[in-house]
Amino acid sequence: MAPHEPGTALADSAPSATRHDLQLGRRLFHVVNGVSTATAYALLFTHEQVIHIFGTIACIVYVVDRVRIAYPEAVARRAAWVNRFFVRAEEQFRESAMIPYAIAVLLTILSVPKLAALVAIYTLAVADPLAAVVGIQYGRRRIANNRSLEGSLAFFAATLVIASLVLGWGTDAPALAIAGASATIGLAAAVCELLPLRIDDNLTIPVFVGFTTWIIATLFGVPLT
Numbered sequence: 673m674a675p676h677e678p679g680t681a682l683a684d685s686a687p688s689a690t691r692h693d694l695q696l697g698r699r700l701f702h703v704v705n706g707v708s709t710a711t712a713y714a715l716l717f718t719h720e721q722v723i724h725i726f727g728t729i730a731c732i733v734y735v736v737d738r739v740r741i742a743y744p745e746a747v748a749r750r751a752a753w754v755n756r757f758f759v760r761a762e763e764q765f766r767e768s769a770m771i772p773y774a775i776a777v778l779l780t781i782l783s784v785p786k787l788a789a790l791v792a793i794y795t796l797a798v799a800d801p802l803a804a805v806v807g808i809q810y811g812r813r814r815i816a817n818n819r820s821l822e823g824s825l826a827f828f829a830a831t832l833v834i835a836s837l838v839l840g841w842g843t844d845a846p847a848l849a850i851a852g853a854s855a856t857i858g859l860a861a862a863v864c865e866l867l868p869l870r871i872d873d874n875l876t877i878p879v880f881v882g883f884t885t886w887i888i889a890t891l892f893g894v895p896l897t
Contacts, residue, residue, distance in 0.1 A: 698759075699801040702773070706797020709777060710790050722781060730774035737768050772875035784882040785896035787842040788889065791835050792882035795861060799830035800877055803865065817868040824862050832858035835885065845894040853885075853892035860884045 713722045740747055744764065759768060776796070780789045807823025815821050835854035839845065864880045865873065889896050 696805075699805065702801050703797050705773070706777070706793050710793040710797065713781065713786070713793070714790055719781070719786065723778070726774075726778055726781065730778050733770050733774045737771055741765060741767070769872055769874050772872040776875040776878045780878045780882040783879075784886050787838055787896045788882050788885040790838045790842070791831075791857065791885045792878040794834045794838065795831045795881045796874065796878045798834060799827045799861070800865075800873065802830050803827035816866045819866055824866060827865050828858045828862035831861045831881070839889065839894055843895050845892075849892045849894050853888050853894050856888050856892070857881070857885050860888070 709722075709726060712725075717725065740759075773796070777793055780792045783789075784792070803823040803826045806826040807820040811820025811822045813821040815824065832854050835857045836850060839850045839854060840847075843850070861877070861881050861884065864884075865877065867876075869876055886896060
């Protein structure tokens, strides 16, 4: 087949990255999306407003992703950079991780108190990609589910800091209670991240962290409302 033929162009521009590649553009996009959503929820919008806004965004993301799957040749021809920076090889002909990401964020906002949702969304946005980058670049000690000790420690540390900042900002609970709750939330989240589930962690992490934060904060006497 000649190099200029459509089939060759599609093959040449097809995504080749996997979850074991850094793909920093995708991970930065992941961070910006989650941090902007959580910060807007914290500072700008009411619960009802953020549900309407993010619900609309989630629907748009779903439609755009279905168009990407249905017309791969158009993406290859007009926006090859999308495949190069944002799409993984296994996502070329199926939904991208942005779909469970959007659904999980919306579900978390709907299901748990605001502060618990903020901890969950920031954890998904920051701790998850940070753990991946640390694990890929510096991971030497392999533990459960092909995860590295270094990546898991980064996930734990990031979640602990996130929980401390959010609970410290949003409650007047004693510092010791916030510290204990944050450490426990970080540990629980790190353990969850290690579980060999066949469900996308973009879905499991925020839902688990949201409900775990709610339960642990209650046990430590940290009010979320």
